[in-house]
Amino acid sequence: MTDQPVLRVDHLTKDYGRGRGAFDITLAVGRGECYGFLGPNGAGKTTTIRHLMGFSKPNKGSSAILGRDCWRDAAILKNDIGYIPGEIELPAAMTGAGFLRMMEKMRGVTDHGRTARLVERFHLDPSVRVKKMSFGMKRKLAIVTALMHDPAVLILDEPSSGLDPMMQKEFIDCIAEEKSRGKTIFLSSHFFHEIDAACDRAAIIKEGHIVSEMDLKALKAKEGNGFDLEKYFLDFYREEAEGRTGDES
Ligand SMILES: Nc1ncnc2c1ncn2[C@@H]1O[C@H](COP(=O)(O)OP(=O)(O)OP(=O)(O)O)[C@@H](O)[C@H]1O
Ligand SMILES: [Mg+2]
Secondary structure, three states, X not given: OOXXXXXXXXXXXXXXXXXXXXXXXXXXXXXXXXXXXXXXOOOOHXXXXXXXXXXXXXXXXXXXXXXEEOOOOHHHHHHHEEEEOOOOOOOOOOEHHHHHHHHHHHHOOOOHHHHHHHHHHOOOOOOOEHHHOOHHHHHHHHHHHHHOOOOOEEEEEOOOOOOOHHHXXXXXXXXXXXXXXXXXXXXXXXXXXXXXXXXXXEEEEEOOEEEEEEEHHHHHHHHXXXXXXXXXXXXXXXXXXXXXXXXXX
């Protein structure tokens, strides 16, 4: 990463008590880079992401996107960010098409062709009402909504969970295309193949702390075709757990 980072998290801390939250998170993501965020349930991924979206005010530290503070300038940053939340909540009574039209209007999208191409690419039937959509269909609607305004930064919280394997592959291809168009991507995922295929670097977060940051490109170059992110991650975890047991005894 040579340029100024597009996304920066600086000693960000949110303490929910009893060791829960996110603590002293520091990372930076450059233009055209995809940064993966891996970690077990409850590790602090969504907490960090909610700060990037300006939904939560940090106890300490800060985060910034495109040089603007994520909390203070959240409203200004909105149109520069495409966000897929971990838990998707959409207006139940609207049709997919109605929702997409409303979002296009809110964001001042004039290129309706882009939305139409995304709808087609992800095989979304926009005539269906949200309340009648399956989990995967809602996920597709969220994907189209996040990409419709062609934002510079994508913040994706487990974006492909619930997608069938074909759609998951389509999504990974789509992310790769956006990356090659210079988009900056922050991606939390439990899918190793997704992180492996999409990300240049990745962090492992555990109990609110970043415990490892990996340069996936460098690791692959070093380990060659035999590099197995899942094995690397699980071995890392095992060693961490064993190390901790050792300290406690
Ligand atoms: N608003 C809140 N109030 C209190 N505790 C919270 C709040 N939000 C999250 N937590 C706690 O903070 C910890 C981190 O939660 P977070 O949602 O960030 O995890 P995650 O890494 O996204 O997990 P998952 O993989 O299950 O999505 C958890 O212990 C959670 O219970
Ligand atoms: Mg989460």
